[in-house]
Amino acid sequence: MYFNKPGLNICMQTGVIIRRLKRQYSKTIFISKNHKEGAFYVLISCILSQRTKDEVTYPAAKRLFMLANNPKAMLKLPLKTIEKAIYPSGFYITKAKRIKEVSKYLLKNHNGTVPNTYENLLRIKGVGRKTAGIVLTHAFQIPALPIDTHCHRIANRIGWARTKTPDETEFALMKVIPKKEWLELNELLVKHGQSICKPISPFCSRCIIGKYCRKTGVKKSR
Numbered sequence: 001m002y003f004n005k006p007g008l009n010i011c012m013q014t015g016v017i018i019r020r021l022k023r024q025y026s027k028t029i030f031i032s033k034n035h036k037e038g039a040f041y042v043l044i045s046c047i048l049s050q051r052t053k054d055e056v057t058y059p060a061a062k063r064l065f066m067l068a069n070n071p072k073a074m075l076k077l078p079l080k081t082i083e084k085a086i087y088p089s090g091f092y093i094t095k096a097k098r099i100k101e102v103s104k105y106l107l108k109n110h111n112g113t114v115p116n117t118y119e120n121l122l123r124i125k126g127v128g129r130k131t132a133g134i135v136l137t138h139a140f141q142i143p144a145l146p147i148d149t150h151c152h153r154i155a156n157r158i159g160w161a162r163t164k165t166p167d168e169t170e171f172a173l174m175k176v177i178p179k180k181e182w183l184e185l186n187e188l189l190v191k192h193g194q195s196i197c198k199p200i201s202p203f204c205s206r207c208i209i210g211k212y213c214r215k216t217g218v219k220k221s222r
Contacts, residue, residue, distance in 0.1 A: 013212050014160070014176060014177065014178075015178075016209075016212060017158065017209045017212050018177075018181050018185070018188070020208045020209050021188040021189070021192060021208070021209065022184070022188065023208075024191075024192075024208055025187070025188050025191040025192065026184065026188075038138075038139050039113070039114035039116070039135060039139035039140065040069070040070060040071065040106075040113075040114050041061065041065060041069070041139075042114075042134060042135050042138045042139045043102065043114050043124075043127075043131070043135050043139075044061060044064065044065075044099055044102070045057060045058070045061045046127075046130075046131040046134055046135070047095055047098055047099060047102065047126065047131075048060050048061055048064075048086055048089050048095060050090070050091070050095070051090040051091060052089045052090045056088060056089055056090075057089065060085065060086040060087070060088075060089045061086075063085045063086070064082065064085040064086055064099075067081065067085055070112060071102075071103035071104075071106045071107050071112045072103075072107060072112055074099060074100070074103040075100065075103045075104060075107065079096055079097065079100065082096040082099055082100070083096040086099075098125070098126050101125055101126075102124055102125070102126070102127075105124055105125065106124075109123075114135060114139065116135075116136065116139075116140045116142060117136075118132050118133075118136070118144070121135055121136070129146070129147075129166075129167055129170060130146045130147060130148055130166065131146070132144070132146070133145060133146025133147070133170070133186070134146040134186065137182065137183050137186065141183060143179050143180075143182035143183055144182060145170050145173050145174060145177070145182050145185060145186070146170075146186045147166040147167070147169045147170040147173070147186070148166065148186070148190065149166065150189055150190045150192075150193030150194065150197075151166070151169065151185070151186055151189040151190065151193075152165070152166040152169045153193065153197070153199060154189045154192060154193055154197050155169050155172070155173060155189070156169070156216055156217070157197065157202075157213060157214065157215060157216050157217060157218065158209070158212070158213045158214060158216075159213070159214035159216060160172070160173060160176060160177075161173060161176075173185075192209075196208075200220070201220045201221055201222055202218060202221050202222070203221070203222050204218065204221035204222065205221070205222060
């Protein structure tokens with residue numbers, strides 16, 4: 001890991017960056033504290049979010065959970081009803097089947113509750129490390145580092161990591177980010193990536209952490 005600002009060591013620069021991101025975005029962060037229905041909601045929302053924008057995902061999840069908010073109730077819904085509720089989420093037909101499969105698995109293996117460990121979450125078909133991490137942080141307040149494309153890009157752009165995949169970035173950040181910061185880091189970086197640190201031509205002139213950023217891979221900025 002390396003940084004761009006002289007006079008501050010790695011720990012200090014990491015702390016400054018996270019504090020600045022918190023001041024900018026913490027008020028918009030939501031972490032569920034309902035460990036039962038909340039965890040199922042987070043898990044299903046993650047399934048719906050795949051290849052789908054947030055502005056489509058959240059209304060779709062809300063419509064679906066008005067019909068069924070637990071695995072047992074979800075299994076009773078006809079497949080077409082689930083499809084209609086989650087449309088126009090991308091690949092909604094495939095996702096409706098997956099929601100049924102996940103609900104059945106949870107009832108069979110966990111008495112209808114969502115497990116709270118990486119090991120058990122990763123046994124659920126279609127659940128990867130990012131989804132498992134989001135469930136742990138958002139539903140159970142268990143420190144984890146769910147890394148999506150925003151987090152992967154920004155971590156490498158800043159200089160926190162030199163990695164090729166989100167999974168590699170997750171393990172790299174575990175070594176440099178204090179565990180107490182893990183709960184909010186995903187959302188902080190996602191919000192920063194959506195508003196400022198764009199994949200192409202980021203708004204570096206408006207960036208609150210710009211002077212601490214290595215700007216790795218940035219060929220054009222605004």
